[in-house]
Structure formats: structure tokens, C-alpha cells
Amino acid sequence: MNGIGVLLVGGGVLGVVVWLLHQIGRALATILEVLAAAALVFIALWWLLKSLIWLAKQVIMRWRTSLTVVALVAWWQYLGWLSLAVVTGSVVAVLVSWRLIDVVSYDHHCGRFLRSWWMRWAVYARKLPAWLHACGLSIRDEALPVEVTVNLVGRRRLLSRKAASASRAVQVPKVLKVRSGPSWDEVRVQLVPGQKPEDFDEAARALAVARKVKRCQVRELEPNVVSIDFQRRDLLKSAVTSLPVPDLVSPDGLGVDLRHVWSGTTEYGSDWRVSLVGSGAHCLTAGATGSGKNSVMWCPLVSAAPAIRSGVVRVSGIDPKGMELAYGRGIFARYAVSGKQALELLDGLLEEMEARKHEFAGRVRMIPISVEHPLEVLEFDEIGALTKYTDRKTRDAIVEKVALLTTQGRALGITVRGYVQEPTKDTVPVRELFPRRVCLRVTSKTHVGMVLGDGAYERGAWANRIGDSEAGVGYVWGEGVREPLRVRAGWVADEEIKALETYVTNGGTHVVPERRAA
Numbered sequence: 001m002n003g004i005g006v007l008l009v010g011g012g013v014l015g016v017v018v019w020l021l022h023q024i025g026r027a028l029a030t031i032l033e034v035l036a037a038a039a040l041v042f043i044a045l046w047w048l049l050k051s052l053i054w055l056a057k058q059v060i061m062r063w064r065t066s067l068t069v070v071a072l073v074a075w076w077q078y079l080g081w082l083s084l085a086v087v088t089g090s091v092v093a094v095l096v097s098w099r100l101i102d103v104v105s106y107d108h109h110c111g112r113f114l115r116s117w118w119m120r121w122a123v124y125a126r127k128l129p130a131w132l133h134a135c136g137l138s139i140r141d142e143a144l145p146v147e148v149t150v151n152l153v154g155r156r157r158l159l160s161r162k163a164a165s166a167s168r169a170v171q172v173p174k175v176l177k178v179r180s181g182p183s184w185d186e187v188r189v190q191l192v193p194g195q196k197p198e199d200f201d202e203a204a205r206a207l208a209v210a211r212k213v214k215r216c217q218v219r220e221l222e223p224n225v226v227s228i229d230f231q232r233r234d235l236l237k238s239a240v241t242s243l244p245v246p247d248l249v250s251p252d253g254l255g256v257d258l259r260h261v262w263s264g265t266t267e268y269g270s271d272w273r274v275s276l277v278g279s280g281a282h283c284l285t286a287g288a289t290g291s292g293k294n295s296v297m298w299c300p301l302v303s304a305a306p307a308i309r310s311g312v313v314r315v316s317g318i319d320p321k322g323m324e325l326a327y328g329r330g331i332f333a334r335y336a337v338s339g340k341q342a343l344e345l346l347d348g349l350l351e352e353m354e355a356r357k358h359e360f361a362g363r364v365r366m367i368p369i370s371v372e373h374p375l376e377v378l379e380f381d382e383i384g385a386l387t388k389y390t391d392r393k394t395r396d397a398i399v400e401k402v403a404l405l406t407t408q409g410r411a412l413g414i415t416v417r418g419y420v421q422e423p424t425k426d427t428v429p430v431r432e433l434f435p436r437r438v439c440l441r442v443t444s445k446t447h448v449g450m451v452l453g454d455g456a457y458e459r460g461a462w463a464n465r466i467g468d469s470e471a472g473v474g475y476v477w478g479e480g481v482r483e484p485l486r487v488r489a490g491w492v493a494d495e496e497i498k499a500l501e502t503y504v505t506n507g508g509t510h511v512v513p514e515r516r517a518a
Helices: 004-063 063-079 083-101 105-136 161-167 197-202 206-210 292-302 305-310 326-330 339-360 392-408 445-452 494-505
Strands: 149-150 157-160 172-180 184-190 215-220 223-233 259-266 271-272 283-286 313-318 332-338 374-382 414-420 436-439 471-480 483-488
Touching: 063 083, 105 172, 105 184, 105 206, 105 305, 149 313, 161 483, 197 206, 197 215, 206 215, 206 223, 215 483, 223 332, 223 436, 259 292, 259 436, 271 483, 283 292, 283 445, 292 326, 292 339, 292 414, 292 483, 292 494, 305 494, 313 326, 326 332, 326 494, 332 339, 339 374, 339 392, 339 414, 392 414, 445 471
Parallel strands: 283 414, 283 436, 313 332, 313 374, 374 414
Antiparallel strands: 149 157, 172 184, 184 223, 215 223, 259 271, 259 483, 436 471, 471 483
């Protein structure tokens, strides 16, 4: 009997325990169901909120596209598809007619905006990530945990499934904005952590190949934002003609802005203007034979002809070949061919500089340009002929005097413009004293860095790739220019040089006598 009682009591206790566990299990299941439902609702709300925030950001950032879509949908719903089709067709016809009649006005007011919108969505937002990844401009996360299995035979490295999928994740720079001009597309992208603007400089040529264009240039806008510029068509393919000699302009020098003298056209279709006075006036132009150095020399002189004729600008010339500047000899107040004559000319400019120092010291920081104190412009053709290929005494003296003029002449109204074929340091020891430099077609890639400085080639100054038929095409870099700018100088024909000489002399020029040392 005792055994049966124990069994009954034990069975009852076990039943009670099972019942309690069942109740606890039901309660836990209910709690888990509630928690799961709450988690599911929370996750759904979280993703919904993120989606709404993303959608709001897209609507705000791309408000033009958003407003256009909303307007089209509203028109379709309230006015019908027929009226929408008629109006859309009329707008397209008007735009096409406008472009055929006046393409410049059309592109300025309308075309560039439509092209920017189309290029962003149809080309760059869709294809640029793949181009950047192919050119090595993406970041792959390789710093992942590794599972190591050890056994008696050896050890194996095994990536978990999660790690393997994560290792394939790639971060690509984000497209922020696209601007499309007549010849260039400017694509602004935001760098991802781990990248630097120099990475894009080195990949510029690869990006140009990926886009199937001739040129690509990278500009740093912010520490983490760069603009990748693609040249769709070359506006400098045809020769640029210089301004006509101003036959009917009053010879008073007025109307000529000596800080912005027209010299040609830039690759963006705008005017290329150079400064003959003040900051960036000293200029060194380098280029192989036939590259167009004469265009860089003569075009600004033609543009500044009224100022030269009135005496506001006084031009001096050093012409070791005795040919180039001699063709327009009448416009030069001072002229030299040999090394001895060059030293006398430079001495005259130095004496003029010292006289201006004594007259204006303590009164002004930059002397006012006038007929009494004209801007002295020295055109030094083939400067290497007298800074390297001459006797040592003459060479050292010329280098010293040119250095004095380039370091002190800016504030005193004296500008030096030099031209050279071989831009090495041995040929032009004072090349670093020219704040503005122009690199025309050169024979070697290394010459680009010699003229424009380190990193110029990587930033898009491919002067060694300029064709033989592209005389006057080159790259400008220096004071006031952040990135290499491709330009083409205006071509000046021989008859225009003679017309300039006639215009400036007006029947005979007054040559200023050179000052001689006492």
C-alpha cells in the first residue's frame, strides 16, 4: 500500500509540475509572440521612416525632376493625355527651332540645363560607378574577421558566409551634380573614406578612355569632393584669329584693360585674357619649334595696340635670331639682337626701375601707369639662346638682370615675357621667377612638369600630345589658375604685324633713348 501511495503522490506532483510548465510555456509563447509582433512592427516602421526620409531627400535634391513628374501626372489626370501630348510636341518644336536659329542663345538659356539633366540620369548616374570601379577608384572592405580551424594535420582559413558576402561589398564615390557645357561635362562626386583627390588625378587618362573622350581633368573642389571633367568635343580644333588692328580707335590708350588683354580662346569657349601688369604679368612660354610661341607673343600686342600707340605701354624686344621681332621692329622702343645689345637694353630697364623706386618709394605700393610712367613690357624671344648658349660672363649677367626685373619689376610697372624651346633648369635658371607659365606643344612628357610644375601632367596638362597642326594650343598654369587651362592663342598673320607697326608708329615712332651708365 505504501508503494502505491507514493506512486500516486509522485504522479500528482508530476502532473502539477507539467501543468505549471505548460502554463509558463503558454505565457512565454504569448510574450514572445507579442515581442515578435512588436519587433516586426518596429522594423517595418523603421524601414518605412527611412524610406520616407530617403524619398524626401531625393525630392528635395532633385526638385526639378520631382516637380516635372508631379506636373505631368497632374496634367494627365485633370486635363487628359491629348492636351499633354499637344503641348509637349509644341514645346519640342519651339526648342528645336530655337536651336536651329540661334544655338548660342539656346544653349545659354535652355540647352545646357536639359543636357545636364539628361547626362546625369542617362549617362553618369548609370555608368560612372562602373567606370570608377574599373579604374580602381572604389573601396573594398577587406578588414574582416577570419575563422581558423586547427586539426592534427594542419590548419585552414575559412571565411564565414557572412564575411564572404561582405568582402564583395564595394563603396563607390557618389555623384552629386552634373553640369554640361558646350564642350565639357563637369561631374561632381563625393569621395568615400580612404580616397584622396590625387587618386583621381592618376586615373584621369583611364577615365577618359572609359568615357571614350580625348581629355579628362580632375579638379579638387573640397577636401572630399572633386569634379571629374570630360571633354565631349574640342572647341580649339580650328585656328583662332586675333583681333583686327584697331584702325579707327582713338589713340589715347583708353578702353584697353591691361589686366585682361585678349589673347585667344579657352577650351570652354570663353576668351583667354592675360595680364600685362600686376600679379601674374611675368610669363614664360615654352614650346617646340612650330608650336605657336609667336601667337602667344603677338596676339596680346595687337589687342593692346591703342595703349602702345598712345605711349601708355612701351615695348622692348630682345631677338637673338634677329628675325621674329624684326618683322615688327617699329613698335619696339628698345631692340637688341646680340648679347652685348641685350645687356645694354636690360641696363636701361634696370635704370628706369631704380628711377621709379626713388620717385615713388613710400608713396604708393604700385606705381600708376601713365604716359609719363608707361608700362614697360619686355618681349624676350628665345631666352635660352642668351641664358645658356653664349659665353659665361654674358650669360651670368643676363640671368642676374632678368632675375632683378622679375622679382622687383611688378610693382614698378615692368613686365618680362620670355619664350624658350628647351625649358630645362640649365637653359632657363630663372624659370621659377615667372608666376605665369604657358606650355605649348613639347617633345617630352617631362617638359610639362618643368614648365608648369610637379603634378601638372597628372592634372590633365598633356602638352606632349598636342598635334603638329595645332599651333598656338597649350596649357596655362600659374598664379590665379588652380588647374591647367587649355587655350589657343590667336594667330597673327604677317600682314597684320605690318598693319600693327603702321598703326602704332602712325607714320614714324619715337624711339625712347636708352639710359647709359655714367
